[in-house]
Amino acid sequence: MSFDQSVFINCPFDNNYQVLLRPLIFSLLSFDLNPRISETESSAHIRIEEIMRLIKTSKYSIHDISRKKALKQGDIARFNMPYEMGLDIGCQKFGTGKLKEKKCLIFDSNRHEYDISCSDISGQDIKAHNNDPETLIVKVREWFVRLLNRRLPSAASIWENYTEFVTDMNEQLALEGFSRKEIASLSHSEFIILASNWIKESRK
């Protein structure tokens, strides 16, 4: 897998985040990029080794630190995303050769929330998605348009195609006997395979 086309995604993997993650993956595939996500559920040691491998072999990274605070009373704030973001920025700062070319985009749910919680990252490319998939697609596209220096599909067309793909995926998988629960819990790699094949076919 090419370094120049790989995008490491560092984000929460809970069901609540899926409404942002799936449109994000679909957008990257629409830009002919390779989204890469750790799906390792083994020990913390193996997981972090896998994440470091993804960081070292991906030119681009997208970090979503919007879940760094507890969503409701009683929840525990999660620091895996800020930790992995630190590893990625460190890789770019202290790495050599092509690692110096690494670029990262940081998402938070609200503008400048990071100023309070993680002020050391000011100066990086930080955007707010407002927990809205359409906004996320617009911001991701804006960022890649600047970096890739080539024509990309519009944010509106990506969003419209995404809704059409979701319909096709749900209808076809239901015909194949998949339950709604099974469709909702497809792994990231399964979703990537389905979406990338659908996008290729839609271009014919």
Next chain:
Amino acid sequence: MTIARRLTPKIIKKVAEQASTSNNRLHVLPREGKWVVRKDGATRVIGIYVSRDAALKVAKRNKSKSKIIVHDRTGNIARVIS
């Protein structure tokens, strides 16, 4: 006991083929704070409306043999009108 279904290459291909199949559906979906009505595969939308109800009304008027897919703000399917 329920056995989780496997995503086989054949199923992946069938989903992909839907991208180039004329399903003749109308989609009602949110876009930039408004609601649009769009036909499958169309590059231009049928119209842009201030509310989902207004968009749905137009979709129902345009519906012939097709079905209407109403999406929620996450892009997922909220309702199917056959």
